[in-house]
Amino acid sequence: MNAEILAVGTELLLGxxxxxxAQYIARRLADxxxxxxxxxVVGDNESRLYKSFxxxxxxxxxxxxxxxxxxxNDDLTKETATAIAGKPLVLDxxxxxxxxxxxxxxxxxxxxxxxxxAYFPEGSVIFHxxxxxxxxxAIEVGKKKIILLPGPxxxxxxxxxxxxxxxxxxFQDGVLVSKVLRICGLGESQVVDMLKDIxxxxxxxxxxxxxxxGEVTLRITSKAKTRDEASKKIFPVEEKIRNIxxxxxxGEGEDTTLESVVAEMLIRHNKTIAVAESCTGxxxxxxxxxxxxxxSVFMEGAVTYSNASKIRQLSVxxxxxxxxxxxxxxxxxxxxxxxxxxxGTDIGIxxxxxxxxxGGSAEKPVGLVYSGVCIDGxxxxxxxxxxxxxxxxxxxxxxxxxxxVRRILSEKYI
Amino acid sequence: MNAEILAVGTELLLGxxxxxxAQYIARRLADxxxxxxxxxVVGDNESRLYKSFxxxxxxxxxxxxxxxxxxxNDDLTKETATAIAGKPLVLDxxxxxxxxxxxxxxxxxxxxxxxxxAYFPEGSVIFHxxxxxxxxxAIEVGKKKIILLPGPxxxxxxxxxxxxxxxxxxFQDGVLVSKVLRICGLGESQVVDMLKDIxxxxxxxxxxxxxxxGEVTLRITSKAKTRDEASKKIFPVEEKIRNIxxxxxxGEGEDTTLESVVAEMLIRHNKTIAVAESCTGxxxxxxxxxxxxxxSVFMEGAVTYSNASKIRQLSVxxxxxxxxxxxxxxxxxxxxxxxxxxxGTDIGIxxxxxxxxxGGSAEKPVGLVYSGVCIDGxxxxxxxxxxxxxxxxxxxxxxxxxxxVRRILSEKYI
Numbered sequence: 001m002n003a004e005i006l007a008v009g010t011e012l013l014l015g016x017x018x019x020x021x022a023q024y025i026a027r028r029l030a031d032x033x034x035x036x037x038x039x040x041v042v043g044d045n046e047s048r049l050y051k052s053f054x055x056x057x058x059x060x061x062x063x064x065x066x067x068x069x070x071x072x073n074d075d076l077t078k079e080t081a082t083a084i085a086g087k088p089l090v091l092d093x094x095x096x097x098x099x100x101x102x103x104x105x106x107x108x109x110x111x112x113x114x115x116x117x118a119y120f121p122e123g124s125v126i127f128h129x130x131x132x133x134x135x136x137x138a139i140e141v142g143k144k145k146i147i148l149l150p151g152p153x154x155x156x157x158x159x160x161x162x163x164x165x166x167x168x169x170x171f172q173d174g175v176l177v178s179k180v181l182r183i184c185g186l187g188e189s190q191v192v193d194m195l196k197d198i199x200x201x202x203x204x205x206x207x208x209x210x211x212x213x214g215e216v217t218l219r220i221t222s223k224a225k226t227r228d229e230a231s232k233k234i235f236p237v238e239e240k241i242r243n244i245x246x247x248x249x250x251g252e253g254e255d256t257t258l259e260s261v262v263a264e265m266l267i268r269h270n271k272t273i274a275v276a277e278s279c280t281g282x283x284x285x286x287x288x289x290x291x292x293x294x295x296s297v298f299m300e301g302a303v304t305y306s307n308a309s310k311i312r313q314l315s316v317x318x319x320x321x322x323x324x325x326x327x328x329x330x331x332x333x334x335x336x337x338x339x340x341x342x343x344g345t346d347i348g349i350x351x352x353x354x355x356x357x358x359g360g361s362a363e364k365p366v367g368l369v370y371s372g373v374c375i376d377g378x379x380x381x382x383x384x385x386x387x388x389x390x391x392x393x394x395x396x397x398x399x400x401x402x403x404x405v406r407r408i409l410s411e412k413y414i
Numbered sequence: 415m416n417a418e419i420l421a422v423g424t425e426l427l428l429g430x431x432x433x434x435x436a437q438y439i440a441r442r443l444a445d446x447x448x449x450x451x452x453x454x455v456v457g458d459n460e461s462r463l464y465k466s467f468x469x470x471x472x473x474x475x476x477x478x479x480x481x482x483x484x485x486x487n488d489d490l491t492k493e494t495a496t497a498i499a500g501k502p503l504v505l506d507x508x509x510x511x512x513x514x515x516x517x518x519x520x521x522x523x524x525x526x527x528x529x530x531x532a533y534f535p536e537g538s539v540i541f542h543x544x545x546x547x548x549x550x551x552a553i554e555v556g557k558k559k560i561i562l563l564p565g566p567x568x569x570x571x572x573x574x575x576x577x578x579x580x581x582x583x584x585f586q587d588g589v590l591v592s593k594v595l596r597i598c599g600l601g602e603s604q605v606v607d608m609l610k611d612i613x614x615x616x617x618x619x620x621x622x623x624x625x626x627x628g629e630v631t632l633r634i635t636s637k638a639k640t641r642d643e644a645s646k647k648i649f650p651v652e653e654k655i656r657n658i659x660x661x662x663x664x665g666e667g668e669d670t671t672l673e674s675v676v677a678e679m680l681i682r683h684n685k686t687i688a689v690a691e692s693c694t695g696x697x698x699x700x701x702x703x704x705x706x707x708x709x710s711v712f713m714e715g716a717v718t719y720s721n722a723s724k725i726r727q728l729s730v731x732x733x734x735x736x737x738x739x740x741x742x743x744x745x746x747x748x749x750x751x752x753x754x755x756x757x758g759t760d761i762g763i764x765x766x767x768x769x770x771x772x773g774g775s776a777e778k779p780v781g782l783v784y785s786g787v788c789i790d791g792x793x794x795x796x797x798x799x800x801x802x803x804x805x806x807x808x809x810x811x812x813x814x815x816x817x818x819v820r821r822i823l824s825e826k827y828i
Contacts, residue, residue, distance in 0.1 A: 014440060280700070282701075283697075285717040289717070
């Protein structure tokens with residue numbers, strides 16, 4: 001069974017709003033094993049909308065639309081779908097009563113054009129709208145189906161969960177289960193290279209890599225008759241991947257992040273941390289503070305952007321700064337040690353680098369970053385080279401440093 | 415001239431990511447007067463991609479794709495467009511050198527599959543990718559054009575601004591000039607309400623409002639035969655808008671940000687600043703450090719997440735913390751004063767609040783934030799209430815505090 005998502009609305013074509021509905025529906029369809037091969041957006045234009053319906057019905061078993069169910073004249077989705085289906089519009093009394101009660105609750109009078117929202121093509125399955133005046137519906141067109149949903153996400157999503165998912169699952173055989181692995185320290189093409197044989201050999205489960213800033217995500221998806229069976233198919237493939245990628249895999253699951261992995265290790269081993277930042281200017285601390293439970297281990301952060309503050313707050317030696325420069329292995333190490341001591345923590349991390357656009361030289365180009373880690377008295381440092389603009393260099397610094405710290409922690413505390 | 419946006423990527427069909435590229439491109443095309451009648455999404459599948467190209471070329475003068483320019487075998491957009499255009503792929507030496515240098519800067523070896531990113535259909539106009547290894551290009555297909563852009567927004571957007579807009583405007587008659595006004599402290603609907611008469615009355619220039627987290631942007635766009643003429647049309651409309659919105663307009667232009675406005679005021683008046691953060695955990699410092707020239711005025715930041723660090727680093731009184739709590743007007747004021755004194759700066763800013771998800775109470779709910787400003791010895795504080803999740807509350811805090819500081823600075827130092 002495959003579906004196509006058709007979003008209707010000139011505001012989407014003008015870029016006034018982002019089509020988050022398509023993502024939501026696509027993800028939920030993937031969850032229940034309905035394939036989506038196309039998504040489209042069309043404006044509030046009758047002839048283009050008609051053509052879009054024709055095309056979608058040619059390509060897919062189910063066409064799911066969002067938007068264009070409102071009361072005004074430029075809301076054309078239902079009328080156009082009705083024309084495609086070749087069925088008459090029929091009043092649904094229950095929907096009319098709902099719409100009337102909706103207005104009376106708001107203390108407003110229902111306008112005459114809201115009546116049209118209670119009409120549906122004959123034989124439709126009607127989906128109640130808990131949060132608005134536009135009910136949705138499913139219309140049979142031969143062996144295919146058109147599902148009409150309202151545009152506002154807060155109306156569409158509950159309708160999708162409460163009505164559309166149950167409606168669709170009655171036609172299904174098989175279940176999809178997917179698992180996400182999160183990778184840091186390798187580029188997407190490296191990951192694909194390393195997993196080439198596994199990826200090429202697989203059809204069920206499938207393995208899909210996605211890249212985002214500084215990270216790669218692998219989604220392993222399997223299909224089977226039951227959830228349990230599908231889950232079992234994932235396991236051996238996951239094991240093979242883990243054997244190859246090893247510690248580059250930092251976690252699994254939709255909500256796992258580098259900072260959550262680091263924070264959970266710190267909490268598990270009851271180790272406190274403090275950070276001293278120069279080029280990242282607070283981003284590293286902010287990233288750790290993303291994690292809601294961080295307060296039990298994260299003591300403080302120091303944004304020591306000036307040399308004076310590196311000396312005063314972190315006891316970096318003037319001599320070190322003048323001999324090696326602020327962006328150096330030596331300064332990074334003293335910063336890490338300094339924040340450890342002043343904050344009284346088990347672990348201190350530092351960053352110092354040239355984020356640009358100015359400040360670079362042949363010897364120390366823009367993108368050069370040093371990080372220091374002081375852990376239980378031992379001090380390490382690492383040199384990084386990044387490309388990109390100022391923001392990008394700073395973001396990549398945070399990710400790379402967090403990943404490095406994660407690796408140190410997992411070696412030290414396992 | 416009309417265009418169609420075709421996003422390529424199975425991750426979009428699976429709902430793993432939102433198609434923000436389509437919105438960005440749609441909005442920018444609307445700005446320069448190019449109509450968009452359809453947007454589509456298709457997966458990394460050769461035959462469906464081919465059909466999508468055929469269909470789009472039938473419906474539009476220009477087909478703009480995003481995604482599928484990567485080095486791996488499932489990146490098929492360029493290959494498919496090349497087949498559609500019926501042209502051979504030719505190596506672009508300059509692009510190859512760029513890709514090689516990109517990898518060598520990262521300290522990684524270019525893998526063989528990255529070479530394919532330097533090949534383009536013969537006769538293409540090639541668009542440099544400042545932030546990645548996938549250059550874009552424009553291919554002529556008869557009288558129509560295909561424009562291929564990379565998928566990652568941080569690569570696509572600069573390429574769109576620097577290469578695609580100039581490429582497209584050469585085919586337009588008349589010149590478009592636009593000016594961006596940046597607004598903080600008002601919601602989008604408030605702005606639209608206040609400017610209703612002006613917006614309704616205008617056709618050339620047009621006035622388009624866009625909302626992003628905590629800010630509103632107004633783009634005034636005029637069309638005329640010459641740049642000069644178009645610019646002149648903008649002036650009287652801009653003046654009317656400025657009269658109505660006043661100091662809510664914090665700046666103008668694409669690259670202006672709240673932090674750049676604040677930073678430039680500080681630099682102009684030679685005032686140094688330091689920040690003390692609790693709930694924002696480094697985000698406020700990081701936002702100021704976004705501004706490349708900040709080092710002459712930004713001395714240091716303290717992320718005092720624990721009460722102990724508030725006392726030790728900022729000399730907040732224990733009594734204040736126990737009597738009023740860490741999230742209070744009193745603590746915010748002492749934090750601002752404390753950072754001013756310890757860093758020896760003219761200005762100190764503080765944030766303390768409940769970002770959630772836990773930690774709220776009836777009296778002090780999640781979203782309650784206090785900020786303090788100490789400026790030339792005077793201390794102010796302000797209470798904010800935000801809704802949203804942890805990240806959202808922290809981001810809004812940073813924006814609102816920066817906007818508040820901007821208003822204080824502009825009153826004090828004009």
